[in-house]
Amino acid sequence: MKKLVVREERSAEPVVEFPLVDIRGSDDGPTVAITAGMHAGEYAGVLAMLKLISALETARVRGRVLIVPILSVRAFYARNMQLSPIDQKEVHYVWPGRPAGSYSDRLIDLLFRTVRVANAVVDLHSGELVQELT
Ligand SMILES: [Zn+2]
Numbered sequence: 001m002k003k004l005v006v007r008e009e010r011s012a013e014p015v016v017e018f019p020l021v022d023i024r025g026s027d028d029g030p031t032v033a034i035t036a037g038m039h040a041g042e043y044a045g046v047l048a049m050l051k052l053i054s055a056l057e058t059a060r061v062r063g064r065v066l067i068v069p070i071l072s073v074r075a076f077y078a079r080n081m082q083l084s085p086i087d088q089k090e091v092h093y094v095w096p097g098r099p100a101g102s103y104s105d106r107l108i109d110l111l112f113r114t115v116r117v118a119n120a121v122v123d124l125h126s127g128e129l130v131q132e133l134t
Contacts, residue, residue, distance in 0.1 A: 021066070022066055024061075035067075045126055049124070
């Protein structure tokens, strides 16, 4: 299990980065990518990914699991629920991103380039502070 920070830095622009856990199983198999925290106020997915990472540390894994436990790190620390605090964009709607775009465009582009090796991608969303969802 490798715990990494996927990072892309360009001059005169905010650094785009997010944590990534890369688990390569002992046997070959498909790759699944699971992302959480695209909307930083959706804590259920973030907590679920932390629990999954902990569980997979001792589990036998076949294939590869890529986990992004919190994508919108800057929004998470700024306690922004929905929009990026850098460019005020709704990151959900800029998929697959643009490498020459704004901060959110570049964040989603970097995520897209990271998870596109997967056979399946699961993107976790949930109720937020302003939504009563369970
Ligand atoms: Zn969401």
